[in-house]
Amino acid sequence: MKAEEIMTHTAESVGALETVRRAAQLMESMNVSALPVIDKGTPVGMVTDRDIIVRSVAQDKNPSTTTVGEIMTPEVIFCMVDADISEVAHIMQYKKIRRLLVKNQDDQIVGIISLGDLAMSTEANLTGEVMRDVTGVAHPER
Numbered sequence: 536m537k538a539e540e541i542m543t544h545t546a547e548s549v550g551a552l553e554t555v556r557r558a559a560q561l562m563e564s565m566n567v568s569a570l571p572v573i574d575k576g577t578p579v580g581m582v583t584d585r586d587i588i589v590r591s592v593a594q595d596k597n598p599s600t601t602t603v604g605e606i607m608t609p610e611v612i613f614c615m616v617d618a619d620i621s622e623v624a625h626i627m628q629y630k631k632i633r634r635l636l637v638k639n640q641d642d643q644i645v646g647i648i649s650l651g652d653l654a655m656s657t658e659a660n661l662t663g664e665v666m667r668d669v670t671g672v673a674h675p676e677r
Contacts, residue, residue, distance in 0.1 A: 541652045555599075556599050572607045579604075611636065634650075
């Protein structure tokens, strides 16, 4: 099975100079918990609902003036659209991440894979190992 078979197709991203409020509004309207952050057409990070809470709300930053670039997770980790699911699991396990961006051969972000996507598509042993290493929880999230 390949990454493109389990990924959530994403057409939305947020700019590094957008406000935290705008990112939260996009997440709400799309019912997602993370967005790729793009600057001048290049992925520069990810912003998650957790980033908003921990790096903005908890630090009493104004969501209307704080930029996504100030609170995002700056490391961009991705796989290619044709990556095998075992490779996807390995990347997520090794990097201890819950979401992985997916790029096509033109270097464009075309999707995102979450632990939930992975859990719904792989055998229990592989998913259990990844879940345990990334979250400390032995069972896949449902």
